[in-house]
Structures are given as C-alpha cells and as structure tokens.
Amino acid sequence: MKMTLSQHASKNCGDIFGSVTKWDFIKFPFFCLTLFSLMFVLNCSGAKAHEIRGTASLQARFYSNSPIHPGQEQNSFSITAAPEYIHRFDDGSLFAFLPFVRLDSADPERTHFDVRDLSYTWSKDAWEIRLGIRKEFWGVVESVNLVDIINQIDLVENPESKDKLGQPMVNISFTHDWGTFDFFMLPYFRERTFPGKRGRLRLGLVVDTDNPIYESSAEENHIDFAFRYFHTIQNLDIGISHFFGTSRDPQPRIGIKNGELVIRPFYQQMKQTSVDLLLETGSWIWKFEGIYRDTSTTLDYYALVGGVEYIFDGIWGTGMDLGIFLEYLYDERKGVELTVNEDDFLVGLRFAFNDLRLTSIQASAQIDRDTDTWFPVVKASTRLNSKWRLSLRYLGLVDQPSDDVFFDLRDDDFFEIELIYYFY
Amino acid sequence: MKSRKKGFPNGPVNFFIRIVLNGLVIYFAFLVNISYSETVEEKGLRIATAMERRDDGWIGQTADVEMLVNQQKDPVYKFHARWLEKPEDGDKGVLIYKYPSDMRGVISLAHLHRFMTNDMWIFIPRNKRVKRFSSQKKNSSFLGSQFTNEDLNRGEVEKYSYRWIRDEDYEGLLCSVVDRFPEESNSGYTKQRIWIDQKEQRVMKMEFYNLKNFHIKTLYFKEFKQYLKYFWRESKRIMINEQTDASTTFLFKNWKLKVELNENDFVPTRLKKLR
Numbered sequence: 165m166k167m168t169l170s171q172h173a174s175k176n177c178g179d180i181f182g183s184v185t186k187w188d189f190i191k192f193p194f195f196c197l198t199l200f201s202l203m204f205v206l207n208c209s210g211a212k213a214h215e216i217r218g219t220a221s222l223q224a225r226f227y228s229n230s231p232i233h234p235g236q237e238q239n240s241f242s243i244t245a246a247p248e249y250i251h252r253f254d255d256g257s258l259f260a261f262l263p264f265v266r267l268d269s270a271d272p273e274r275t276h277f278d279v280r281d282l283s284y285t286w287s288k289d290a291w292e293i294r295l296g297i298r299k300e301f302w303g304v305v306e307s308v309n310l311v312d313i314i315n316q317i318d319l320v321e322n323p324e325s326k327d328k329l330g331q332p333m334v335n336i337s338f339t340h341d342w343g344t345f346d347f348f349m350l351p352y353f354r355e356r357t358f359p360g361k362r363g364r365l366r367l368g369l370v371v372d373t374d375n376p377i378y379e380s381s382a383e384e385n386h387i388d389f390a391f392r393y394f395h396t397i398q399n400l401d402i403g404i405s406h407f408f409g410t411s412r413d414p415q416p417r418i419g420i421k422n423g424e425l426v427i428r429p430f431y432q433q434m435k436q437t438s439v440d441l442l443l444e445t446g447s448w449i450w451k452f453e454g455i456y457r458d459t460s461t462t463l464d465y466y467a468l469v470g471g472v473e474y475i476f477d478g479i480w481g482t483g484m485d486l487g488i489f490l491e492y493l494y495d496e497r498k499g500v501e502l503t504v505n506e507d508d509f510l511v512g513l514r515f516a517f518n519d520l521r522l523t524s525i526q527a528s529a530q531i532d533r534d535t536d537t538w539f540p541v542v543k544a545s546t547r548l549n550s551k552w553r554l555s556l557r558y559l560g561l562v563d564q565p566s567d568d569v570f571f572d573l574r575d576d577d578f579f580e581i582e583l584i585y586y587f588y
Numbered sequence: 589m590k591s592r593k594k595g596f597p598n599g600p601v602n603f604f605i606r607i608v609l610n611g612l613v614i615y616f617a618f619l620v621n622i623s624y625s626e627t628v629e630e631k632g633l634r635i636a637t638a639m640e641r642r643d644d645g646w647i648g649q650t651a652d653v654e655m656l657v658n659q660q661k662d663p664v665y666k667f668h669a670r671w672l673e674k675p676e677d678g679d680k681g682v683l684i685y686k687y688p689s690d691m692r693g694v695i696s697l698a699h700l701h702r703f704m705t706n707d708m709w710i711f712i713p714r715n716k717r718v719k720r721f722s723s724q725k726k727n728s729s730f731l732g733s734q735f736t737n738e739d740l741n742r743g744e745v746e747k748y749s750y751r752w753i754r755d756e757d758y759e760g761l762l763c764s765v766v767d768r769f770p771e772e773s774n775s776g777y778t779k780q781r782i783w784i785d786q787k788e789q790r791v792m793k794m795e796f797y798n799l800k801n802f803h804i805k806t807l808y809f810k811e812f813k814q815y816l817k818y819f820w821r822e823s824k825r826i827m828i829n830e831q832t833d834a835s836t837t838f839l840f841k842n843w844k845l846k847v848e849l850n851e852n853d854f855v856p857t858r859l860k861k862l863r
Contacts, residue, residue, distance in 0.1 A: 446774070
C-alpha cells in the first residue's frame with residue numbers, strides 16, 4: 165500500500181516538475197533495491213527506532229543590478245522542503261530517506277526535485293556497507309574541494325558549488341587501526357544543474373541540460389568506480405583517493421536549440437588521483453588538496469589548493485573565537501584552457517560567537533591574481549528559537565575584465581535572506 | 589643491565605661480593621624508604637592517580653545529557669553521549685546532538701590523549717562533512733554555556749602537575765583538597781582546586797582560577813549514584829560563574845556502564861551512521 169503511495173507521489177511530482185526534472189534515475193534498478201528496503205522498513209511494525217525530521221525554508225535573493233541577459237528576472241523568491249525519514253533496525257543498521265524540493269519564483273530550472281539520500285547502511289565489526297543514493301564528502305579546504313568527486317554539484321542551489329546531488333552507489337568500507345578503506349561503485353551518473361533562461365548567475369548562453377553529450381556510449385549509465393584511503397596519524401588527517409569514470413565537470417560545447425545558440429555540457433571520461441592532508445599544530449591548521457586528472461580528450465593536468473587557518477580562541481576574555489584563513493589555488497591548465505580557480509587567493513575570517521544562539525559570521529574573498537577579479541562573500545547565521553534559524557548572505561563579483569569567464573555574471577551580486585524551519 | 593652482568597666476573601669470590609653488594613643495595617633502599625617523606629606535589633599526584641585508578645574498568649558507557657542555563661526549567665540542548673575506555677592512551681567519546689532541531693544529528697568525536705593534544709572532529713549532517721575541530725579552542729564557550737571546551741573533559745592525569753593543599757570536610761565527607769596546574773599550552777587556567785572524597789575517590793567540587801589567578805568559576809558534582817555496585821556517577825554538574833552568578837547545569841540521565849561499544853564507531857569516517 166505504501167508502495168503505491170510512493171508511486172503515486174512520484175507520478176504527481178513528475179507531473180508538476182516533469183518539464184524541468186529528469187526522472188530517469190528512478191528507472192534505475194538501484195532505486196528498486198532501496199525501494200525494497202523501504203518496503204521492508206514500513207512492514208516492520210511496532211519498532212520505535214525511527215523518526216521523521218527535516219527542514220523547510222523560505223529564501224529571497226535581491227540583486228542590486230538589473231539583469232543583463234534577455235529573459236532574466238530581477239529577484240527570486242523560493243521555498244524548499246527536505247523531510248528526512250530515518251529508521252534504525254535492531255541490528256544497528258540504518259535506513260534513511262531524504263527527498264529535497266525547491267520551488268523558485270524566477271527560474272523553472274531552479275524549481276527542482278532531488279533525492280539527497282535513500283540508503284541502507286549495514287555494519288558489522290570493521291565492515292560497513294552502504295547501498296543507495298547518498299552523499300559522500302571528501303576534502304579539507306575552505307575554498308574549492310578539488311578532491312570531492314563522488315557527488316555532482318547542484319549549481320542551481322548554490323553558486324558557491326557547496327550543494328550536491330544524491331549519487332546512487334554501492335559503498336563498501338573497511339576500518340582498521342591503520343585506516344579506513346572505501347570502495348565505491350557508482351552505477352548512474354548525475355548531470356550538473358544549471359540556471360535556466362530566466363535565472364540569474366548564468367552565462368550569456370543558456371546551458372541546455374536536456375541535451376548533454378557523453379564521451380562514453382553508455383552515457384549516464386556508465387559505471388564509475390572510486391577508492392579512498394583515510395587515516396588519522398596523531399594530528400594529521402590524510403586521504404588518498406582514486407576515481408575513474410565520468411567527469412563531474414562538464415566541458416562547454418556550443419549547440420543550437422530552438423534556433424538559439426546554447427551551451428551543451430560535454431561529460432568526458434577521466435581518471436583522477438588525489439591527496440588531501442590536514443595537519444593541526446597548535447593554533448595553526450594546515451590544509452592541502454591536490455589532484456592529478458587524466459582525460460582522453462584534453463591534456464592531463466594537476467591542480468592544487470593549499471592553505472592555513474589560524475585560531476584565536478577565547479578572544480577578549482569571552483567565549484568567542486576567530487579563525488583566519490588564507491588559501492592559494494593553482495591549476496596547471498592556466499592560460500591554456502578555460503579555468504576558474506587557476507591562480508587565486510582566498511582570504512577570510514570566521515567569527516564564532518559561541519553564544520546560546522550559535523551565531524556566526526564569515527567573510528571571505530577569492531582574488532584572481534591575473535585579472536584582479538574578486539569575489540567577496542559574507543555569511544551570517546543565528547538561531548531565532550528552537551525551531552527557526554535565520555541566515556544571511558552577500559555574494560559579490562567585482563572587477564571582471566571583459567575576457568573573464570565571469571564577465572557575463574558581472575551584475576549578479578546579490579543579497580540573500582533565508583529563514584529555515586527545523587522540524588522533528 | 590645486560591652489559592653490566594657480562595662484565596661481572598664469575599667464581600666463588602665474586603659470588604661473595606655480589607651478596608655483599610646486594611645487601612648494601614637492599615640496606616640503602618630501606619634507608620631511603622624510612623627517611624622518605626612525600627612532598628605535597630607527590631601526594632597530590634598520588635591522590636589524582638588513585639582517583640583515576642578507582643574508576644578503571646567501566647569499558648564503555650552511555651548517558652543522556654541535558655544542558656540548562658541559569659536554573660531555567662527547559663533544557664537548551666540535549667545530547668546522547670557515549671564513551672569508550674582506552675586506558676593505555678586516553679578515552680574516546682562521541683556526543684550526538686538531539687536538540688534543538690537545527691543541531692539534531694550533529695555529532696562530535698573526541699580522542700583524548702595522555703601525552704598529546706586531544707583530537708576532535710565534528711560531523712555536520714547538512715553537507716555530510718566531517719571537519720576537524722581545533723583542539724586549541726579550549727577557551728571558547730561550549731555552546732554559549734559557562735563551560736569552555738576545556739572544562740568538558742575531566743583531564744588525563746598526565747596533563748597536570750599537582751599539589752596537595754589540605755584535608756577538610758566538605759558536605760560531611762572527608763575530602764583531599766588538591767590543586768592541579770595545567771601543563772598543556774593554551775589552557776585558560778593557572779590552576780584548578782579539586783575536592784576529592786577520600787572514601788569513594790570522587791570529585792565533589794572544582795574551583796577554576798584564571799590566568800590572573802582569580803577564582804572565576806566553581807563546578808559542583810551532585811547527586812551521585814552507584815552503578816554496578818562499584819562505579820559512582822553524578823546526575824548533575826553545575827558550573828557557577830563567580831563574577832556574574834550565571835550558571836550552567838548538565839543533567840546526566842540513564843547512565844549505562846560496561847556497555848559493549850564498537851570501537852569502529854569512534855572513528856571520523858564512521859560518524860555519519862550515528863545520526
């Protein structure tokens with residue numbers, strides 16, 4: 165009965181978002197597997213070890229300048245819902261389901277649905293097996309997590325690329341005194357989301373997400389693999405990873421849709437080996453991420469980001485603390501190909517009030533050494549009461565030269581206010 | 589040791605010499621023992637070590653924790669806490685946030701070390717990210733409470749030097765009063781004065797002295813209960829700020845000791861499952 169309910173729900177959602185959301189991945193057998201475990205969960209009667217929690221939010225973005233590309237709306241208002249169902253079985257295994265939906269006033273591409281989590285986790289002694297759609301984060305730095313490659317970026321959610329789409333996977337993990345080994349089989353590829361014609365924060369040409377190009381003939385059904393080793397040696401965290409499969413970063417290809425020029429995302433095959441390190445020495449935290457990427461269609465290259473954070477603790481005799489960070493980003497393709505973080509600095513500070521409302525303010529700026537373009541970001545967040553949080557953000561783009569990738573976004577600096585409701 | 593034995597010639601005469609030498613060694617050891625009087629530093633260390641020993645053997649323990657501020661009735665935070673005993677290095681602990689809603693599912697992990705700085709990580713459910721939490725944030729307030737991060741752990745014996753002050757009655761119990769001086773860098777205190785119940789070896793009260801040696805806070809351990817007919821656990825910890833009178837109370841409920849916990853749940857890569 166629950167089965168038909170969820171089918172019904174997905175059909176309905178499909179009707180609502182059919183034009184903007186790809187539901188292909190539902191066909192995927194993987195989904196059936198997790199659905200099976202969902203049915204199993206719902207059939208378990210009398211068990212108390214489950215809960216429903218989640219968030220809903222209201223968000224408004226105000227842009228200080230008028231849009232420069234035809235079709236764009238000035239401001240945007242949106243709502244989200246992200247309920248989460250968690251069930252813990254008697255044997256300690258865990259089932260989680262976390263759908264996410266956003267409805268946006270301006271951009272139909274930003275109105276989107278995603279399954280962030282639909283997974284079953286089973287563990288015994290040193291082994292842990294995780295099946296289903298999940299999120300897996302790797303990395304240590306503040307600016308760009310080069311090594312974080314399992315999940316696709318949900319770009320319409322956040323221009324800072326910090327939000328990710330759920331990724332179907334089989335993940336086998338083994339933990340021992342000498343570290344954790346993770347093996348991933350990723351049987352379905354998720355395409356990056358891009359703002360649509362009516363959305364801000366886009367290039368002059370719209371990205372045609374309906375017509376991606378794949379290098380692999382298997383297209384989105386290409387099976388990717390990844391391996392990771394992580395270990396903590398005293399005050400050093402070390403991660404070594406290898407990935408081979410479809411690149412999460414599309415290359416732009418020019419295409420035509422309805423008589424208009426568009427960008428078609430091209431997803432190539434690649435291999436990537438990466439290292440991430442974090443060393444804590446007193447008040448200093450040293451961070452490093454480096455990748456070497458080998459693709460069949462473009463030149464092999466390496467890219468790295470490294471930096472340091474310093475913690476001032478209990479400042480002014482209060483319980484507050486301040487972290488100051490400085491990072492440098494380098495990409496070997498600099499000057500050869502279109503890159504974003506090829507020779508940049510990030511400076512920033514994070515101020516934690518450590519008050520009962522857990523208020524924090526973070527300000528940072530990424531500065532391109534070549535063009536002097538800089539991207540200031542200011543974020544603040546505080547708890548209003550036990551159910552609500554308020555967060556504010558300003559994202560700016562300053563001094564883009566006309567040959568810069570971000571020139572098309574030159575008037576898209578915005579102020580964002582978000583009210584988040586937490587329920588459980 | 590071995591090389592000295594090698595150099596020692598064998599034979600009946602040497603055997604005699606050995607006996608005399610051994611006798612002398614024993615005699616001197618005896619002498620030293622008689623004339624030995626314990627310094628206040630040694631006595632302090634002995635009391636602290638004995639107290640830690642007294643509590644050995646709980647293996648794994650769990651409790652539900654609530655945080656209240658200024659005697660208000662409703663908790664501002666709720667947690668589920670688990671600790672794993674690691675006598676050779678330092679215990680491991682996880683704190684699973686349950687309330688308020690925006691923090692639900694956040695998990696912090698601590699690896700305490702006897703001879704190194706502690707390691708801490710925090711799992712943030714929103715982006716499924718495990719971040720290292722700087723162990724240098726000792727003086728930062730813990731979630732806006734009167735506790736700083738440094739105050740949360742009782743502290744491994746090796747990280748302090750000690751001085752016994754006096755014995756005195758406290759709430760009808762004969763207590764040893766011992767000062768301990770943090771040896772690690774970045775501590776917010778010159779010393780902490782501890783009242784230790786001599787019979788059951790429990791901390792009853794702790795006074796905190798800041799870097800100017802002012803008495804700034806007092807922590808009271810209250811409502812002890814005995815578990816498994818051996819281990820004492822408090823149901824309440826109250827920290828009172830001596831300047832402002834502001835207070836923070838931790839309530840401990842559902843103590844469970846000698847729980848079999850999986851050590852693999854106490855590694856950064858496994859935190860996400862605990863939510």
